[in-house]
Structure formats: C-alpha cells, structure tokens
Amino acid sequence: MAERTVDDRLREEYFNLLPEIRRVVEYLEVQIRHRLLAMRGELEKFEQIEVRSRVKECESAIASLRVR
Numbered sequence: 456m457a458e459r460t461v462d463d464r465l466r467e468e469y470f471n472l473l474p475e476i477r478r479v480v481e482y483l484e485v486q487i488r489h490r491l492l493a494m495r496g497e498l499e500k501f502e503q504i505e506v507r508s509r510v511k512e513c514e515s516a517i518a519s520l521r522v523r
Contacts, residue, residue, distance in 0.1 A: 462517055469513045480508050 487506050495504060511519070 465517050465520065466513055469516060473510070476510055480510060484508055 484506055491504050491506070498504070
C-alpha cells in the first residue's frame with residue numbers, strides 16, 4: 456500500500472477537528488452577541504453591530520500551512 460502524503464494526513468486531521476472547531480465558533484458567536492446586547496440599545500438608527508465568523512476551508516488551510 457502506498458504511503459499517505461502529508462496533505463492526506465492534514466486533511467484527515469482537519470476533518471477530525473472540524474466538529475470541535477464549529478462548536479467553538481458557535482460558542483464564541485453566542486458569547487459575543489450576548490455581551491453586545493447592552494450596546495445595541497445605545498446605537499443610532501443607522502448604526503448596527505454585525506457578528507460574523509467562518510471556518511477556513513480545508514484546502515485553504517493546507518495552502519496556508521505550505522506558505523508557512
């Protein structure tokens with residue numbers, strides 16, 4: 456059987472970690488939104504606070520590791 460490449464091992468690790476990464480992202484979004492609730496009442500009509508996050512795609516993460 457052929458040896459697995461570094462990329463294959465990184466992909467496996469990424470997909471093993473992905474559920475936990477998503478849980479942490481969701482937890483942080485909830486915490487941030489909760490802490491911002493008090494500020495939202497003080498905003499002008501035209502002001503808004505938007506909270507967004509994303510999890511880096513697997514291939515993009517591997518490409519970033521290659522650069523480093």
